[in-house]
Every structure is written in structure tokens, then in C-alpha cells.
Amino acid sequence: MTFIRSILAATVLVSAHPANAQDGPAITDPPEAEAPKTSLVVLETTIGDITIALEMERAPITAANFLRYVEEGRFNGTVCYRAMHLEWGEPPNGLLQCGTQNDPKRILPPIAHEPTNETGLSHVNGALSMARFDPGTATGDFSIMIKDQVGLDAQPNAEDPGQRPGFAVFGRVVGGMDVVQEIHAAPVDPDKGEGWLKGQMLAKPVKIVKAYRAPPLD
Template sequence: MTLRFAPLAAPLLLALTATAYGAAPKAPARPAPLPDVVRVAMVTEQGTITLDLDAKNAPVTTRNFVRYVDQRRFDGIVFYRVMRLKWGEQPNGLIQAGTRGNPQKNLPPIAHEPTNVTGVLHKAGAISMARHAPGTAAGDFSILLSDMPGLDADPNATTDDGKAGFAAFGHVVEGMDVVRKIYDVPLSTTLGEGVMKGQMIEKPVRVLTVRRVAIPAAPAPATSPTTN
């Protein structure tokens, strides 16, 4: 017990000492506001996937993802799952990556942002948070190969899970060919449990870095030549 709580003693003593001498404790710094769209480049072993994250309509989910990016918690994670749906136009399904509950990389879970509130839907190229129950999403995410409206929130669903859906918060702007390469990698026939058995990548695809990148300025409109 002493070892477990010992690290708390020094900060507490400093806070009490500062108060005793009249120094007000510092309030935690507020995070800088995000632009409406945050662009990130995800460099993988298969190539680079560039994503635009919708901070305007899905601020909680985007802020969470950006914290992982800025703290470099996504560096070294892997794409570990491919869900291939056999019906509909192919390719149909998603790829999944993330921290997988690693306590050295995970941040606390975030509040759920349903698609019927954000308007960010599960279309082909969307990025969406993986979760268990609503409100448990942390550091795992999926990128869709196809439209998957079944992942959107459905207020008329018969279950709470179906009513909540999943939280999409951006989309791929470059690198869908890389997403397809990851989708096509060999899968293990033995790894995984339950519905995920047969969906685990035999040799997970490593994510080297994920960084914010600038969005190029729109080109100036062409002007008509003047005549004399």
C-alpha cells in the first residue's frame, strides 16, 4: 500500500505548501481549439493513408484521436483485423487498428457521438471508432471499404447498441489503394474469438507514424485576361 500511494505524496505536499504560502494552484491548461477539419497522415508498412477528421461535427471523437496523434501513441500500433463481408459490391467490409487496450498507450474512454447527431455517416472511406458498449471507445478505430449504414445510429432499433451505432468522425482523402492493400492481406484461420475468428491478420500491418499535416491552400481562381 505504501509503494502504491507513495507517488501521490510529493505532488500533494507541494500543493499544500503552495497554498500555505499564498500561491494559488495552477489550473490545468485548456487544449488549443482545433480547426473545423484536421488532416493527418498515417504512414503504414503498406503506404500512407491521409484522413480528414471532422472536428466541427464530431468534436469529442476528433479531439480524442488528435490527442493520440500529438502524443505519438499511434506510432507502432498495427492493423490487426479485416472484416470481409461476402455480399454486396466488393470490396465490402473494413480494416481495424489501434492500441488494443495497451495501458502504456491508452487514454481514458470518451463519450459516444452518434451519427444521427454528428451527421458523419459510415460511407466508403470513413474512419470510425471501435468500441464495446457506447462510451467505451478509446484508441481503436476502423476504416471502411464500403458504405455500411448498419453502423450508423438507428433511433428505431430494438437494442440500445443499435440505437447508438458507432461514431464515424472523418474520411480518407488519399490512400484508399493502401486501405485496399491492407484489406487484401492474408488472414489467420485460427486467431480471434467469436465473430472475430478468421478476421485477424496473419502478419499485422505496422503503423509507423501518424502526424498532423497541413491542408494545401485552394488554388486562386483564374482571372480573365483584360482587353483594351
């Protein structure tokens, strides 16, 4: 595409020259494709704000579900409670998990799974992904990637059937990634959590005071 645009730009310059004024109208670059539609949400935590762009067009089911939790106040008073730290790569590396913790008074019915091989999204640094058990069980818990975690993407050809659906990415952090990293760096309680979650639970979870929609960025 860059090569084609370079040719078009050169053609415009030649056509605009007085010696070529009779050669016909100048050729212009084709219009840029519009960016996929997003909606902005702010998570106001006790240590700072995190601004998120929800992928309303590319992951419509998952993004709309998250937005409903925001608009109905279901995230207000919840916490960021889990910090998974990976030992490989340059730290910080892992993910931060927040949300309703399956509170029956807060959660909505589970939503259909939107795999990354269909949405075109990926678990890159700052991406938001739904926490779940089996595909189609996600409700009101989500994770924020710290560094690329593309192993969580859908892998339709994986030998392990459990890896094939991956997890559903539905947004990305566009402001306050430093806040995400600060929460992720908070001490964990080695005795909290069960099974593989043990040692990943924050000793003092950080509260989401309020979640709300924000105006588009300039």
C-alpha cells in the first residue's frame, strides 16, 4: 500500500505541473479507511484512572456486555484483585485481573465467546480480555495484559482442544497504563487463592470506585 501511494503521489505532482495542465484531472490518494468504532470508558480507581477503548465494532458482543456493566454501575465498588507475574521476559510481565468476582448480585447472564481469530484482535500489551471458565461463561471479570500475551489468542489448530478457543479480547488501555502497572506491582498474599491462583491474589485489592463512559479523545 505504501508503494502504491508513492506512485499515486508522484503522479499527482507530475499532473499538477503547468506542462501537463491539459493531461486531465490530478490523481489523488484514495480515502483512508475509517478506524473501527470504539467507545471510551474510565475506570476510576483509588490510585488513578484507567481509560479504555472498547472495540464496539470488532468485538460487539463482548464490548457491549462490558459497557452494560459500566452503565448499570455493576463495576462500582469492585476491585482489581489478581496480579499474575510471569518469570520470563523483562518485568513487568503478566496480567492484572479485576471485576465482579462472580458476585451473584452484580453479574449478568454469560455471553457468547468471540474468539480472536474471528475478531482480528490479539492479547497485546494493554489489551483487555474476558476472564472465563469454559467458552461462553464470561460475565463480569476481565484481565489487562501487561506485555504481549499472544498465547491467549485463539489457536484453532492446537493439539490441545482447550487452547483452540483462546480468550476474548474486547478493548485496550489508551490511558493510565502506569496505573495498571502500579496495581500489578502491589504485594500479593502467598496464602490467598486456591489451586493455580494461589500466590497471585493481591494482599490489598485496589478498588474501582466508579466506571463511566467518557467523551471521545480529540
